[in-house]
Amino acid sequence: xxxxxxxxxxxxxxxxxxxxxxxxxxxxxxxxxxxxxxxxxxxxxxxxxxxxxxxxxxxxxxxxxxxxxxxxxxxxxxxxxxxxxxxxxxxxxxxxxxxxxxxxxxxxxxxxxxxxxxxxxxxxxxxxxxxxxxxxxxxxxxxxxxxxxxxxxxxxxxxxxxxxxxxxxxxxxxxxxxxxxxxxxxxxxxxxxxxxxxxxxxxxxxxxxxxxxxxxxxxxxxxxxxxxxxxxxxxxxxxxxxxxxxxxxxxxxxxxxxxxxxxxxxxxxxxxxxxxxxxxxxxxxxxxxxxxxxxxxxxxxxxxxxxxxxxxxxxxxxxxxxxxxxxxxxxxxxxxxxxx
Amino acid sequence: xxxxxxxxxxxxxxxxxxxxxxxxxxxxxxxxxxxxxxxxxxxxxxxxxxxxxxxxxxxxxxxxxxxxxxxxxxxxxxxxxxxxxxxxxxxxxxxxxxxxxxxxxxxxxxxxxxxxxxxxxxxxxxxxxxxxxxxxxxxxxxxxxxxxxxxxxxxxxxxxxxxxxxxxxxxxxxxxxxxxxxxxxxxxxxxxxxxxxxxxxxxxxxxxxxxxxxxxxxxxxxxxxxxxxxxxxxxxxxxxxxxxxxxxxxxxxxxxxxxxxxxxxxxxxxxxxxxxxxxxxxxxxxxxxxxxxxxxxxxxxxxxxxxxxxxxxxxxxxxxxxxxx
Numbered sequence: 001x002x003x004x005x006x007x008x009x010x011x012x013x014x015x016x017x018x019x020x021x022x023x024x025x026x027x028x029x030x031x032x033x034x035x036x037x038x039x040x041x042x043x044x045x046x047x048x049x050x051x052x053x054x055x056x057x058x059x060x061x062x063x064x065x066x067x068x069x070x071x072x073x074x075x076x077x078x079x080x081x082x083x084x085x086x087x088x089x090x091x092x093x094x095x096x097x098x099x100x101x102x103x104x105x106x107x108x109x110x111x112x113x114x115x116x117x118x119x120x121x122x123x124x125x126x127x128x129x130x131x132x133x134x135x136x137x138x139x140x141x142x143x144x145x146x147x148x149x150x151x152x153x154x155x156x157x158x159x160x161x162x163x164x165x166x167x168x169x170x171x172x173x174x175x176x177x178x179x180x181x182x183x184x185x186x187x188x189x190x191x192x193x194x195x196x197x198x199x200x201x202x203x204x205x206x207x208x209x210x211x212x213x214x215x216x217x218x219x220x221x222x223x224x225x226x227x228x229x230x231x232x233x234x235x236x237x238x239x240x241x242x243x244x245x246x247x248x249x250x251x252x253x254x255x256x257x258x259x260x261x262x263x264x265x266x267x268x269x270x271x272x273x274x275x276x277x278x279x280x281x282x283x284x285x286x287x288x289x290x291x292x293x294x295x296x297x298x299x300x301x302x303x304x305x306x307x308x309x310x311x312x313x314x315x316x317x318x319x320x321x322x323x324x325x326x327x328x329x330x331x332x333x334x335x336x337x338x339x340x
Numbered sequence: 341x342x343x344x345x346x347x348x349x350x351x352x353x354x355x356x357x358x359x360x361x362x363x364x365x366x367x368x369x370x371x372x373x374x375x376x377x378x379x380x381x382x383x384x385x386x387x388x389x390x391x392x393x394x395x396x397x398x399x400x401x402x403x404x405x406x407x408x409x410x411x412x413x414x415x416x417x418x419x420x421x422x423x424x425x426x427x428x429x430x431x432x433x434x435x436x437x438x439x440x441x442x443x444x445x446x447x448x449x450x451x452x453x454x455x456x457x458x459x460x461x462x463x464x465x466x467x468x469x470x471x472x473x474x475x476x477x478x479x480x481x482x483x484x485x486x487x488x489x490x491x492x493x494x495x496x497x498x499x500x501x502x503x504x505x506x507x508x509x510x511x512x513x514x515x516x517x518x519x520x521x522x523x524x525x526x527x528x529x530x531x532x533x534x535x536x537x538x539x540x541x542x543x544x545x546x547x548x549x550x551x552x553x554x555x556x557x558x559x560x561x562x563x564x565x566x567x568x569x570x571x572x573x574x575x576x577x578x579x580x581x582x583x584x585x586x587x588x589x590x591x592x593x594x595x596x597x598x599x600x601x602x603x604x605x606x607x608x609x610x611x612x613x614x615x616x617x618x619x620x621x622x623x624x625x626x627x628x629x630x631x632x633x634x635x636x637x638x639x640x641x642x643x644x645x646x647x648x649x650x651x652x653x654x655x656x657x658x659x660x661x662x663x664x665x
Contacts, residue, residue, distance in 0.1 A: 040598050041526040064496040064532040065463060065524055093462065096497065130378030131435070132385055133446040135461040188593050190376050315659050316446030317435030318383055323656025 008198035012185025014046030016158040016199050017123075020165035021085055022051055023203040025059060028083060031169055034061040034070055035087030044089055045125045045184050067097035071122065075105050075174075078120040083169055091124040091140045091178060105174045106149030120175075121168045127180040127227055127277060128314045128325055130189055137314035137321075139226070142276075142283035144176050145254040151175040151208055152254040156183060156229035158197045160252055163206025171208060180227040180277075192230040209256035213265065217247035220335050221265040223288050224275040225251040228326055232275060235331045244339055254284065259291050263299075266292055270301035271338045275326050280308035305334050341565040342402050346624050349401060349557045351633050353393040353612050356417045358637035359426070360388045362645060363416070363433065367592055377593060381649065382433055384446055389417035391555070391587030394611050395519050396421040398560025399487060399580075402568040406484040408456035408473040410466030413448045415459035418489055424452045430644040436651035443654040444662060456486075464490050464497035467516065471503050474512040474571075485513040485571040492581070493524025495538045504545040504579065513571035515564070516579045520551075521586035526598040542579035549579040555611045585609050 011019070025031045033048055033055075039062040042049040052060045063070040067088060074086035088094065094101065101122065108116050128137035145152045151173050155161040161179065168175035185195035214229055215236050222232045229250045236246035249265050251258065266272050272292060274285040285306035292300065307326045315321055363382070370380035377384065389396070392414070400421035403409070411418040419429055424440070432439030433447045440450050448461035456473065460466050470488035477484040494500055495518055507514045518538050522529055535541060542549025548570070550563045560582055567578035587606055589596050596603055619625035 036524070037526045039526070044525070062527045062531055064527075065493040066496045066498075068498055069496075095462065096465075096499070130376075131383035131446060133449055133461070134444075135448065136385065188375050188377050190378055310660060312659055312663050313444075315444045316384065316432075316441075316449070317443030317654050318378075319656050320435075320443055320654050320659040323659040 008200065010196050011158055011199050012046070012196050013155065013158045013161045013179065014043075014184040014186065015049060016162035017047045017165050017179065018042070018049040018051055019199075020162040020203070021048065021169070022054060024083075024166055024169040025051070025055055027203070030081060031083045031085065032059040032061065033085045033087070034063050034074065036063055036065060036089050038062060038087050043087060045179070045181055046186060047087060047123060047179065067093060068100055071097045072100040072104065074120045074122070075100060075108070075118055078118045078174075079108065079116050083119050085121045085123065085169060088122060088124040090136050091126045092135050092138050094124075094140065101150070102147050106147055109173065110149055117172045118174045119172045121165070121177055122174065123177040123179065125181050126178045127182050128321060129182045129227075131316055131318055131321060133316040134313040139178070139278040141178050141225075141254055142278045145284070149174070150255060152178065153208055153252065154178050154225045154254060155252060156214075156226050156250050157194055158185070158199045160206050160212070162199050163204050164208065164252065166203055167205040167208050170205065175208065178226070183227045183230060192227075192234070194230040194233065206252070209253045209258060211252055211258035211261040212250045213247060213261065214250040215246065215248040217245040217269065219245040219269055220271040220273060220338050221247045221249060221269045222273045222275055222331070222335070223249045223251065223262055223265070225254070225284070226277065228275045228277055231326070231328045232331055235328050235335065239332060239335060244335060246335060257287075262288060262291060263295055267299045270299060272300060272304040273331070273334050273338060274304065274306050274308075275331055276306075276308040277326055278308060279311055280306060281311050283308065302338055305338060307331060307334050341569055344558065344561060346558070346619055346622070349397050349561065350615055350619055350625065352397045352421055353557060353615065354633050355637040355640065356393045356396065356420050357390060357612055358634065358641050359420060360390045360416060362641045364388055364588070364592065366645060375593060383435070386447060386592040387414040387590065388588055388592065389414050391585035391606070391610065392519055392521060393417050394555050394557035394560050395517065395582045395584050398557045399515075399517055399564040401561055402565050403485075403487070406456065406477070406482060408470065408484070408486040409458075409489065410470045410473075410486070411457070411459035411489045412463055412466060412491060412494065413459070413461045414491070415448070415450055419450055419452070419457055419459070422457050423455050424450065424457050426640060426644040427647040428452075431648040431651045434648035434651070435654070436648055437654050438647070438651040442658070464494035464499040466490065467499050467503035468506070470514050471507050471512055474507065474514040475510070478513060483572045485515060485568055487515045487517055487568075489517045489519065491524065492518055492520035492522075492529055492538060493527070493532060494518075495541070496532060504542070504547065504577070507577035508545045508547050511574070511576045513574065514577040515567045515571055516577065518579070518581040520581055520583045523586055523590065523599070525590045538581045539579060547577050547579060549581070551581040551583065553583050555582070555584045555609070557611065557615060585611065
């Protein structure tokens, strides 16, 4: 190491989220956090780690279990010029507060003819893989991306987690920030090494609406997001040894969706696999397929493939759960099928 | 009202504690050395009810065939006290084909239609369902009742308040039970709830509200009996808040640092040894009986765990079954 090099510390996705929130709270007194167990506990999935110690109960607020009330309160504070970061513990809990999310948070700007803005972040844990069963394992990002008026970001790694959180807080629109429990780097859950990575200490943003080519390749494009990016990168490394060159596109944002990056990659490889941990029908995989079909179906040299959760709730038993999740094995098989 | 049978109440509490203690042990046994919530024979979240046995036993002592319970994410004590088959429930917790739900549900989603028992991982959401079960009972002309159970944190959910009003305005045979164990995960009651007692809220919905301050099975038995008899007689719903004790974490793996000094005294507040001491003092329990009751419970739990462990693991493709009837 030379004197000019700075060692870059490696942190978890959870820590990266909390760090971004803390930096924004320091630079903007209008930023505050509220949700269940976000205070001394630091968020059930670590998204507010250490914030309570620095900012106290006045800016890091534990709420009653009253999601309609505290998400609605986030909206109210936002329309008055604050920048609340509100946590819904699991996205599966959307059922008890959906009216505030979709009829208020998402629509106020439009309904008011642009007169009122709602600059809030709603963050929530998503995802399966540890037998939390049907009510605590869903992704549901397709549901929210379907509803006009909410930006939806879905980071897959610590760097993007930090940059997208800062961008979300600074955005003048409501942003739904969905983090996958299995990509948080939690000590108490199995994790991919990609959940811990080098992240600059200073504040930075990752623009909302820009996908990333997480790995370049020439034979097959995998379009995916969140934890499935980590799985897809693992598969790409493994298949490279067999001479298959996989390009992995990490969408990072669903709303706005970076169509150009998807189309450029598919135009290059001619083969497309869309991997999604959300339900299959009426969702992201169909949306990506439609974009390709609308633009130029002849860019595909083979029919595209979709790998998503078949249309069943997430079951409890491990064999059943992994029977429906987009695992590395299923991703690899799908790529091999596209190449055959 | 049911006759008070102290030994039965004690026996049932010991049975539940034995169950929770063994599940605790088995749950952690194969999550070492790196503790991974998704690993082992029992994966996933685990919310155990140790310390809250008096609530389930005191309430369920009054229930009969056809009565319903909707329990929350911490359901084992109410399931066992209400007569859910221990073997089938354990097999479900182990994710086996012989389980109550063939491995689909897991510990937060136990369904036993024969005993009209269900639970949900979404807090307070059992309250409306209990109202519907009570509606059905009333329309069918039975004298059955539905019992809805939730924690004190759930009493700040819309579903809680909507259900109380609905049950009162329709005069439904429901008993709403709140287990106040002082903690909504890490949030103490004082930070979440504007009233000192949720029983006070009952007045706002025109129904009786009682808070049992002590985690004492006999006091709970008395209060629950009055509420259940009232519902059975067609006199409408009641609210019963029970101040109980979460002996262990919110879920297994919860370090509970937020509990501070309060945690130091939990063992001395354990309701079961306290009740045993009372029964011994009353001359209704001998040391030999204490041992035989514990041994009996241990044998039953051992058999249930053995049944679960020996049961088949579901085939992956079975995940596609049961979406529709």
